Amino acid sequence: MKDGIIELDSEFAKEIEFTSDNFQGFLWEVGEYIYISFIKSLNPGQGKLSSLFNNIQKKGFGIKVPTPFPLMESICKQKGFKLTSEHNKTYNEAVEVWVLEQSE
Secondary structure, eight states, X not given: XXXXXXXXXXXXXXXXXXXXXXXXXXXXXXXXXXXXXXEEESSTXXXXXXXXXXHHHHTTOEEEEESOOHHHHHHHHHTTOEEEEEEETTTTEEEEEXXXXXXX
């Protein structure tokens, strides 16, 4: 795969279970990370987000979640993500990014 948007139900999205029956939104691949900027679970509390995280890591990627809403921030903390910051070129400022490194 190459860097760029990961649309719901695309070939790679299906491999990681990022499908329109479970989520709304999109993901973004940048290098060795999948960015989760804004997604919505259509089946909250059923473990679909945890499965998505696991499947992304099984594919050899780390996960980054920039400036999450409070619920997603809480999930990131529970899942062992670490708080970092990155420079955002669009806004020319540092933004909060929660990171879960690749599985080993």
